[in-house]
Amino acid sequence: MITAGPTYEPIDPVRFIGNHSTGKMGFALARCFAEQGAEVQLISGPTSLKLDHPLVQVTNVMTADQMFEACQKYAEQSDIWVFSAAVADYRPKEIAGSKIKKNEDTFTIELVKNVDIAATLGKQKRPDQFTVGFALETDDELANARLKLAKKNLNMVVLNSLKDPGAGFKHDTNKITIVKPETVEVYDLKNKEEVAQDIVASIKSEMACV
Template identity: 70%
Template sequence: MLLTAGPTYEAIDPVRFIGNHSTGKMGFAIAERFAQCGATVQLVSGPTCLDIDNPAVIVTAVTSADQMYEAVKERAPAADIIVYAAAVADYKPKVVADKKIKKEGNDLTIELVKNVDIAAELGKVKLPGQFSVGFALETHNESTNAREKLSKKNLNMIVLNSLNDKGAGFKHDTNKVTIIEPDAVTAFELKQKNEVAQDIVNLIWERLHA
C-alpha cells in the first residue's frame, strides 16, 4: 500500500517557507498498523521529526507538494491501497527568491499559486481495483465538504476530522474521526491516534474483504 503523511513546506526563500501544523503522527500510525497486518508500505512523508522502525515500511522523505506528487505518482501504479493522509499545502509562492528576503518597509506581498491536488490528479488515473482513502480536516460544513471531496477525488472513503472537536486535528496525540463512504457513515469517539489508525485500517480491510 501507498501512504502520504506529514505537511509540505513551500519555499519563499532559502530560509522561509509556507507550511502547516501537521506532525505526521496520524499517517505514521496508519503505516505501522498496515505493516502489522502484513502489508508492504510505501510511506511518502513531508518534513517531520518522526521515525519508523519496521522493515515492511519504506520511507521516502520529501519537502514540497511537487516533490510529494512526483513520488506518489511514481509509486501509485503498484499500489493496491492508497491513503492520502498528508496535509499538503494548497498554495505555494509563484516565485521563490534565491536569496534571503531582507526586511524592508512595513509590507511584503507574496503572490501565491495553487499546488497540484495530489489525490484529485491520481483519482483521474485510478486503476481498476485500487482502493483509495482521503482525509479532510474541516472547520465548517464538515460533512458537505468531505462528501464533495469524496466524489471529486474519486475516493472510496474519506476520513473527516473537525477542528471544532476538542483533542482532534493537529498537535494532539488524540483524534476524533468520522469515515464517510458513498453509502455509509461510521463515527468514532475521541481516541489515541494509534487506536484511530487501527479503526481506519480495520474498516479498509473489512471493505476489501467483504
Template identity: 65%
Template sequence: MFSGKTILLTAGPTYEAIDPVRFIGNHSTGKMGFALAECFASQGAQVQLIAGPTNQQTKHENITVTAVTSADEMYAAAKQLAPAADVLVFAAAVADYKLKSVSAKKIKKSGNELTIELVKNVDIAAELGKVKKPGQFSVGFALETDNETENAQTKLRKKNFDMIVLNSLNDSGAGFKHDTNKITILEENATTAFDLKQKSEVAQDIVNLIWKRLHA
C-alpha cells in the same frame, strides 16, 4: 491481514519555499500518517510511506520511507509509486498554494509590508484519482472547520475516493499536534463515527474498515 498488499501512504505537511530560509507550511506533525503506516505494516502490508518534513520516525521492516519537502516532490514520488499500490491513503496535509516565484536569496526586511504571489499546488489525491486503476482502493482525509460533512462528501466524489476520513477542528483533542483524534468515515452509502481515541487506535479503526471493504 494485509499480507501481499502494497499500501501507498502520504503523511505530514509540505513546506513551500519563500526564500532559502523561509517557507509556507502548516501544523501537521505526521502522527496520524505514521500511525497508519505502522498499523498496516503490523498487518503484513508493504508500506510505501511518502513523508513531508516531520520528526516522526519508523523502523518497521515493512515500511519504506521516501522523504520529501514540497507538494511537487510529494506528487512526483506518489505518481511513481501509485501504479503498484493496492491501497492509496492520502493522509498528508499538503499545502494548497506555493510561491509563484521563489527568491534565490534571503528577502531583506524593508518597509512595513511584504507582498508575495501564490499559485495553486497540484492536488495530489485528485490527480491520482483520475488514473486510479480498477481494484485500487483510495482513502482521503478532510480536516474541516465548518460544513464538515458536506465538504467531506464533495471531496469524496471529486477526488474519486472510496472513503474519506473526516476530522473537525471543532472537536477537542482532535486534529494537529494531538496524540488523540476523533474521526468520522464517510463512504458513498455509509457513515461511521468513532469516539475520541489515541491515534494508534484510530489508525486501527481505519485499517479495519478498509479491510472489511476490500473483503466485502
C-alpha cells in the same frame, strides 16, 4: 502507499509556507498496516518522526511537487492509497535566491495553486485500487467530506473537525468520522494508534465486500 505530514513551500532560503501537521496519523497508519503484513511505501513531508519497520520504506520529501512525484512513482504498484498528508494548497510563484530583507512595512507574496495529488491520481485509479482521503474541516464538515469523496474519486474519506477538542493537528489523539458513498461511521476520541486500527479495519471490511 501512504502520505504523511505537511509540505513546506519555500519563500526564500530560510522561510517557507507550511502548516501544523506532525505526521503522527500517517505514521500510525503505516505502522498499523505493516504490523498486519502489508508492504508500505510511506511518503513523508518534513517531520521529526521515525519509523523503523522491515515492511515500511520511507521516502522523505519537502514540497507538494516532490510529494506528487513520489506518489506517481508508487501509485501504480500499490493496492491501497491513503492520502493523510496535509499538502499545501498554494506555493509562492517565485522563490527568492537570497534571504528577503525586512525593508518595507508591507510585503506581498504571489501564490499559485499546487497540484491536487489525490484528485489527479484519482483520474487514473484502477477499479481494483482502494483510495482514502482525509478532510480537516471547520464548517459544513460532512457536506465537504462527501464533496471530496466524489470529486477525487475516493472510496472513503476520514473526516476530522477542528471543533472537536483533542482532534486535528498537534495532538496524540484524534476523533474521526469515516465517510463512504453509502455509510457514515462515527468514532469516539482515541489515541492515534487506535484510530489507525479503526481506519485499517474499515478499509479491510470495505475491500472484502468488493
